[in-house]
Amino acid sequence: MALAAVATASGAAVAGPARAEQDVEQSVEFHSGDVTLHGTVTAPVGAARQRRPGIVLVHGSGPETRAKYRAEAQAMARAGFVVLSYDKRTTGYSLTHRSYAQLADDALAGVQVLHGRADVDPGKVGLWGFSEGGWVVPLAASRSAEVSYVVLVGASGVSPARQSAWSLENKLRHEGVGGSLLRTVPVTGTRFLADAGLLPEADYDPLPALRRMRQPVLAMWGDDQQSPPAESAVAIAKALGDGGNTDVTLRFFPHADHKLHTSTDGFQRGEQLVPGYVDTMAAWVAGHGHRTNDALPHQARRSHALGPLPAYEASGVQTAAFVLMVVSFAAHLLGELVRLLRRRPCAPGVGRAPRWLAAAGLATLLGFLGYFGFVTMTPTPGPVLGNRPVFWLVLQLLTAGMAVAAMATAAGWWRVRTSVSGWTNARLGLLGLTSTLFVAWALFWGLTTP
Structure with missing residues (x-):
């Protein structure tokens, strides 16, 4: 895509109300292709009188705005x-x-915006990439000699799918979760979302862009629970080295979270930047050649590559099966409701087991859909009993109840199959086939395992 950058002040440069003596903020807009982007340039007071290093902050994942990075921008301007x-x-x-x-x-x-400013040294314009930005920035730097240096924070040296699965499992373990849910959401769920196209850039390989980079690189991590820190550091350093780039500095900050804000355990999100982080950046930019690599931090678990789903477990097949089961169970319950309203008795010898079967199956399917979405998006398991989330236990109990009702339905149907109408046989037969499909689905999603 062709690049065009035109910076225009939306007004005179104005100082932040509480930091007039420390930095000056100026609104700008610039263009990337046919999209207009809005930003803020934060500069030290008096920057116009001398040229200083420039740095562009590249976001983490999600619809992020510049407001989320104001603390970083102000601290860097003061540095x-x-x-x-x-x-x-x-x-x-x-x-x-x-x-x-x-x-x-x-x-x-x-x-390009910073290159066009009189207060910026054009030989020292760099990119800072946080989290998702750790995949974006090397790609940008590998394509432009105008990028003088690169700073990575919480970068991942593995694919987004692999990093996501590792991060989700860390979060669930931290919440005290054990058992089948630890595989269902991080591994099975991530593979499903990637196959369905709901995890964008899921299989992106960050290493080729790193191998093409020639700029000095400073990469930093805290007690990271979202990107595997030791694993990523090794992968990133190796990829840069394989490409001939030896100007690589790795730093690790204890008591800091993914974004290098203060944190007691890496999970708790802090408001303050961890001490030494921005000072390390400033000293490093002042003299790239003085590398002080830290020892790799402890990483409790390695991430694991996620293979694609086989054809019979593909997201399209599963979605079709899910819809078929929901429709079948709902249709049976609707038929039973009509039977009750017309005061017609159940088929002799079968009893109410088919109703319980359809009700338990439908409740499990819809409950799973809601709970899986909740855990994936939050990610929070809800109340935990022992090491099992309460909602997950309920789904497993419903699955067990559905299995008991299915066996009772099958036994009753076998006894009366020759004495009931063809329509009743058809309804019970469809319910039996749906139940068989449900068992396979429940096995795949871990609802039948502890």
């Missing part, structure tokens, strides 16, 4: 940087669709 932060594009970016190449275009458009 001597001219900082551009901007609102992430909404065109072409959503929960289920995004392009790292397109986001890299946006970052490079920001670089």
Whole structure:
């Protein structure tokens, strides 16, 4: 995509009300292709009188705005940087669709903004990438010599799908969850979402772009529970080295979260930047050649590659099966309701077991859909009993109850199959087939295992 960057002040440069003595903020807008992006340039007071290093902040995942990075921008400005932060594009970016190449275009458009400023040293304009930005920034830097250096925070050296599964399992373990849900959501769920196209750029490989980079790189992690820190550090350093880039500095900050804000355990999100983080950046930019690599931190678990789903478990097949089961169970319950309203008795010898079967099956399916979405989006398991989430236990109990009702229905139907109408045989036969399909589905999603 062609890049064009035109910075225009939306008004005279104005100082932040509480930080007039520390930094000056100026609103700008610039273009990346046919999209107009809005941002803020934060500069030290008096920056116009001398040229300083410039840095563009590239977002983490989600519809992020510059407001989320104001603490970073102000701290970096106080350390001597001219900082551009901007609102992430909404065109072409959503929960289920995004392009790292397109986001890299946006970052490079920001670089052009800083290159055009009189208070910025054009030989020291860099990119700062946080989390998802750790995939975007190397791609941008590998395509432009105008990027002088790269700073990565909480970057992942593995694919988004692999990182997501690792992060989800960490969160669930931290919440005290054990058992089958630990595999269902992080592994099975991630594979399903990736197959369904609901996890954008799921299989993106960050290593080729890193191998093409020639800029000095400073990569930093805290007690990271979202991107595997030790694993990512090794992968990123190796990829850069394989490409001939040896100017690589790795730093690790204890008591910091994914974003290098203060945190007691890496899960709790802090408001303050961890001490030493921005100072490390400023000292490093002042002299790239002085590398002080830290020892790798402890990482309790390695991430694991996620293979694609086999054809018979593909998201399309599962979705069709899910819809078929819901319709079948709901139709049977509707038929039973009509029977009750007309005061017609159940089929002799079968009793109410088919009703319980259909009700338990439908409740399990709809409950699972809601709970899976909740855990994936939050990610929070809800109340935990022992090491099992209460909602998950309920779904497993419903599954067990459905299995008992299915056996009772099958036994009753076998006894009366020759004495009931063809319509009753057809309804019970369909219910039996749906139950068989349900068992296979429940096995896949871990509802039948402890």
